[in-house]
Amino acid sequence: MAKKYTWCFLLVLMSIAIVAAHIGETAVPAVFIFGDSTMDVGTNNFLPVSQEIKADFYYNGIDYPFSEPTGRFSNGYNTADRIVKLLGYKKSPPSFFALLNDSPTFKRNILEGVNFASGGSGILNTTGLVYNNFMSLGEQINLFATVLGNITELCGPAAAATLLSKSLFIVSSGSNDILEQQRSRAPLSPDFLDNLQSTYADHLRSLYNLGARKFAIITIPPIGCCPVERSYNGSECLQGANEFARQFYNATETLLQQLSSQLSAMNYSIGNSFGLTLDIMGNPLAFGFKEIRKACCGDATTMCNQTASLCQNRDEYLFWDRFHPTQKTAVLAALTFFGGSHRFVKPVNFSTLAAINIV
Ligand SMILES: *[C@@H]1O[C@H](CO)[C@@H](O)[C@H](O)[C@H]1NC(C)=O
Ligand SMILES: *[C@@H]1O[C@H](CO)[C@@H](O)[C@H](O)[C@H]1NC(C)=O
Ligand SMILES: *[C@@H]1O[C@H](CO)[C@@H](O)[C@H](O)[C@H]1NC(C)=O
Ligand SMILES: *[C@@H]1O[C@H](CO)[C@@H](O)[C@H](O)[C@H]1NC(C)=O
Ligand SMILES: *[C@@H]1O[C@H](CO)[C@@H](O)[C@H](O)[C@H]1NC(C)=O
Ligand SMILES: *[C@@H]1O[C@H](CO)[C@@H](O)[C@H](O)[C@H]1NC(C)=O
Numbered sequence: 414m415a416k417k418y419t420w421c422f423l424l425v426l427m428s429i430a431i432v433a434a435h436i437g438e439t440a441v442p443a444v445f446i447f448g449d450s451t452m453d454v455g456t457n458n459f460l461p462v463s464q465e466i467k468a469d470f471y472y473n474g475i476d477y478p479f480s481e482p483t484g485r486f487s488n489g490y491n492t493a494d495r496i497v498k499l500l501g502y503k504k505s506p507p508s509f510f511a512l513l514n515d516s517p518t519f520k521r522n523i524l525e526g527v528n529f530a531s532g533g534s535g536i537l538n539t540t541g542l543v544y545n546n547f548m549s550l551g552e553q554i555n556l557f558a559t560v561l562g563n564i565t566e567l568c569g570p571a572a573a574a575t576l577l578s579k580s581l582f583i584v585s586s587g588s589n590d591i592l593e594q595q596r597s598r599a600p601l602s603p604d605f606l607d608n609l610q611s612t613y614a615d616h617l618r619s620l621y622n623l624g625a626r627k628f629a630i631i632t633i634p635p636i637g638c639c640p641v642e643r644s645y646n647g648s649e650c651l652q653g654a655n656e657f658a659r660q661f662y663n664a665t666e667t668l669l670q671q672l673s674s675q676l677s678a679m680n681y682s683i684g685n686s687f688g689l690t691l692d693i694m695g696n697p698l699a700f701g702f703k704e705i706r707k708a709c710c711g712d713a714t715t716m717c718n719q720t721a722s723l724c725q726n727r728d729e730y731l732f733w734d735r736f737h738p739t740q741k742t743a744v745l746a747a748l749t750f751f752g753g754s755h756r757f758v759k760p761v762n763f764s765t766l767a768a769i770n771i772v
């Protein structure tokens with residue numbers, strides 16, 4: 414062990430030992446998060462993207478501590494925060510760019526994880542470009558590769574590989590690819606699904622090749638039921654988009670089975686946002702929701718900002734704005750994927766995935 418690595422090596426070993434011995438409160442030593450606005454905790458605040466894919470203004474954040482708009486597309490914490498909270502942290506690790514801006518603590522902080530997710534981005538490189546967003550999933554993984562370089566520089570390759578193999582990698586992407594395909598009036602065809610899936614496979618393989626082993630994948634919700642989509646069908650869901658999301662779920666499940674049989678020591682868990690959301694919409698009161706069609710902030714066509722209309726009881730709404738779930742919905746999804754049964758998370762739940770000891 415080269416001497417220059419010592420402090421970091423010890424730090425990583427300690428965090429892994431603490432997790433293994435259940436002394437600390439966290440289930441994994443670090444969490445790395447990739448995807449779109451459902452996971453974004455402020456990435457877009459640092460990017461010259463269009464206003465439509467920003468959320469660093471009120472009413473966003475109205476239920477966040479100090480009612481602070483943070484860039485989360487939510488009234489409070491989002492799904493990334495809520496899952497990571499169940500792993501024993503306070504909330505999601507900060508955005509890569511927030512960490513980079515705080516250079517004195519960058520090296521220490523990246524050892525606990527990084528959030529790369531960016532609103533408006535998708536699986537395809539081209540998704541998001543209309544909003545001037547270049548942070549596609551591929552680009553996020555490129556940034557992760559530089560972070561891995563930074564960790565390796567600090568800790569040496571062995572400790573870096575150990576850290577990554579024990580860490581959780583959360584990925585949630587694909588909805589924006591569908592929305593943009595619809596916007597360009599191109600069909601949600603089998604070819605499009607194949608293209609999305611093969612690109613997704615390449616991305617997941619890249620993460621594996623960089624050292625990721627535990628993949629927590631969240632699939633596309635019934636996107637045709639979000640308020641903006643409903644506005645094209647007299648407040649009913651768009652069936653085409655939903656059918657595509659259903660096929661995407663099936664294909665992703667098959668893809669993950671294949672990848673885990675090809676890549677040694679790869680473990681995964683697939684969170685079925687599609688099924689869960691349909692279940693909620695089928696019986697909203699059972700989940701405490703009274704409004705599953707309308708946005709709480711703004712409406713189907715206007716964005717959520719300070720001049721938009723705001724609902725009274727935010728916890729009774731499935732949707733915060735025309736695209737995104739409320740914090741209440743995020744809590745429900747996180748609880749279901751983390752500790753739920755086989756029904757909406759397979760083959761194991763996120764908590765079981767986190768506890769797998771990969772050697
Ligand atoms: C997509 O972007 C990534 C990251 O910028 C790049 O590595 C990859 O080659 C691109 N793929 C295609 C098909 O353009
Ligand atoms: C992280 O790695 C990149 C690429 O090697 C390098 O440019 C950057 O300076 C590193 N950052 C820190 C804080 O070490
Ligand atoms: C609109 O909603 C109705 C009722 O759910 C459904 O039967 C129809 O297929 C939907 N139209 C489209 C274009 O999705
Ligand atoms: C998805 O898979 C389920 C169970 O394997 C099957 O019942 C369903 O028909 C599939 N749906 C599509 C759209 O392929
Ligand atoms: C983890 O993955 C390996 C193969 O990659 C598999 O044998 C094992 O059963 C998985 N563990 C769990 C708990 O799913
Ligand atoms: C809020 O958004 C609407 C468009 O939906 C816009 O007309 C209005 O100026 C925005 N208000 C603020 C304070 O940015």
Ligand SMILES: *[C@@H]1O[C@H](CO)[C@@H](O)[C@H](O)[C@H]1NC(C)=O
Nearest residue numbers: 751752753754755761762764
């Ligand atoms: C899901 O996680 C919980 C721990 O939170 C565990 O007790 C339970 O057995 C798991 N359920 C399944 C079906 O794996």
